[in-house]
Amino acid sequence: MTVRGRRGTLAGSVVLLTTAVAAVAVLVTGLFAWRMIRTNAEAQERDELARRAEVLARTPPLASWILNRQQRIAGPEDIRLALVGPSGEVTGPAAAAVDGDSREALLAGRDVSAGARLDGHGVLVEGAPTPNGGGLVLTQPLSAVDQATDRMRGALVLPLVLGLAGAGLSGALLARRLARPLVSAARTAHRLSEGERGLTVPAQGPTEVAELAGALNTLDAALARSENRQRDFLMSVSHEIRTPLTTARGYAEALADSVITGDEVPAAGRILRTEMERLERFVGDLLALARLEADDFRLDITEVDLDALVATAATAWSARCARHDVDFRVERPGHPLTVTTDGFRVRQLLDGLAENALRVTPAGRPLVLALHPDGSGARIDIRDGGPGLTDEDAAVAFERGVLTERYRGVRAVGSGLGLAIAHRLTARLGGTITAHGRAPEGGACFTVRLPPSPDPDMAAPGPGDPYTPRTQR
Structure with a gap:
């Protein structure tokens, strides 16, 4: 398989994505923190300066001594002190930073927290009232x-x-955890496409990846079953075709070599005609099945009176059953039972099921065609007095060639396609068909349920052969 263009790996994409997300997060966090750090730093310096001012404000009023020794009492030399007397007089190195509002606040007994300029530089101003009615200010x-x-x-x-690096590392680990099982699944899918079977994908990684592995394992098993069925079907087809061809070839060679002459020629011709008809029916069944599975299969949907349709079918099958000494019976309402469907295809379905039932019904035994209302739709039963079906037979009755291979040489069998055709045709009509091993007459019963009108989007996969029919008008 050729991949056009250059595509990145999942691992690289995950690493790139996680790193990019982490980078954006780091950038946004860094910008926010960068701005907040300045505010927090100023708040911390103010808190520390305010605590010092409060401590000094409680010291006995030794103003001149404090002013002369501010370096020792107030702390580092970049912190300056100012005293506000009870009369409002401001003294000290930081006196220029005390404005009128700050002085009034201190005289009123309130703390001061402000900013000012001192000697041409911006300073923080924190003040606390003193017990004698004045105040002390630090800058x-x-x-x-x-x-x-x-x-x-x-x-x-x-x-x-470190956060950015950790995000990249986490992305790499996540990418590895995701990519390894996906790569394994992709390799298995390629091997399946090349015809290998019996492969197993370990269910590792997250739930979604494990589900993908499970789906591939299920697909492997389904492909193996489908290919086995196709192989068995092809073997059955080759057997069905080989038998009439071998017979026809033998008689044709006998005629060509004048081994058969005189009065034997008409009998040989009849045998050749019978084998050719058998081969023609088998090829016709194959073509019918192929058409049913085609997307462009056409249905002519109209209102159909099933009671009248069954009556017409009963007339034809009564005569056929009489020739085989089979007791044909019909059950119908006797009044119109109308559904929206394709009448031609319904008759084709009934004829196919009746043909299948007549093949296995011994002389003197009954064959019943019954029509009954089923809610707003209809139910059609084909019952026979033949050998019937086991539960295992009923479960696989609509799979191509299964019953034919199972009962070849035991009872009369057909091409192995009739019931598969009936199943797909019923699905095309929007209905359902079921097989029952025992009918009241002693044989098998096939029940077809038709809706009042078909669903144009109905999907009805056949056993082992899923497909989606499309109803056309």
């Missing part, structure tokens, strides 16, 4: 927030990279 340059932000962002890079 810290925003560069401290920048440094904390850089530290946090630096620590974020490694987890993001």
Whole structure:
């Protein structure tokens, strides 16, 4: 099989997809975290600065000593201090960062959290009221927030990279888990297409992949059964054709070599005609079966009075059964029973089933053609007084040639295609056909159920030969 164009593997596609999804997730997470880190860093610096301001605000009011020793008390030199007196006077290195709103808030006993500029640089401003009615303010340059932000962002890079690498590794493992059983299934499918049978695909991987393996195993078994049936059928066909051909050839050679002469010639001619008719019927059955399985099989759908149709069929079959000393009986409503179907095909179906029943019915035994209403449709029974069928026979009655091979030399058999044709023709008409081993008359019973009108989309696979008929008008 030639594959056009260059196609990537499933494993590569899964790895690429998972890596791409992980990359997008990492990118979105990184962008969000990148922005949030700045906010979090500032909040942490403010919290720390506010705690220091609150602690210092509770210290006894030693303002001059605090101002002279702010390096020792307030902390690092980048943190500056300002005092707001009870009168509103602001003193200290950070006095320029205390605006009117902050001063009023501290005098009112409220904490202060704001931003300002000090010596041309942005600073954080945190203040707390003092017990004597004033307040204490600490400032810290925003560069401290920048440094904390850089530290946090630096620590974020490694987890993001590890997450991306982990996603790629997970994708590779997932791809391997998916691809290995799929590759195995594909190889098995190719081997099946090349004619190998008896193959088994291990049911590994996820549920869907295991179901694919199970489907291939089922397909392998179905192909083996179908090919065995086809082989058996071809052997049956060759046997059925060989017998009349051998007989005809023998008589033809005898006539050509003047072995048969005089009064023997008419009898030889009759034998040749009988064998040719037998061969013709068999070939006709094969052609009929082929036409039934063709997509363009045509049905002429009209309203059909089945009571009248059965009456006409009964007239013809009564005469045929009389010639074989078979007791023919008909059961019908005696009033119109109308369904929408193809009357010609229904008659063809009845004739085929009656022919099959007459073949196995001994002289003096009954053959019954019965028509009954069945809901809004109809039921047709063909019952005979022959040897009947076992349960095993009924289960395979519509498979091509099975009963013929089973009873060859035991009872009268046909080409092995008649019941298969009846099954497919019934399906084409949108109905069902069933076989029963024992009828009240002692033999077999075949029951055909026809709907009031056929379903144009009905699919009715035959045994071992699935197909989907299409009804045409």
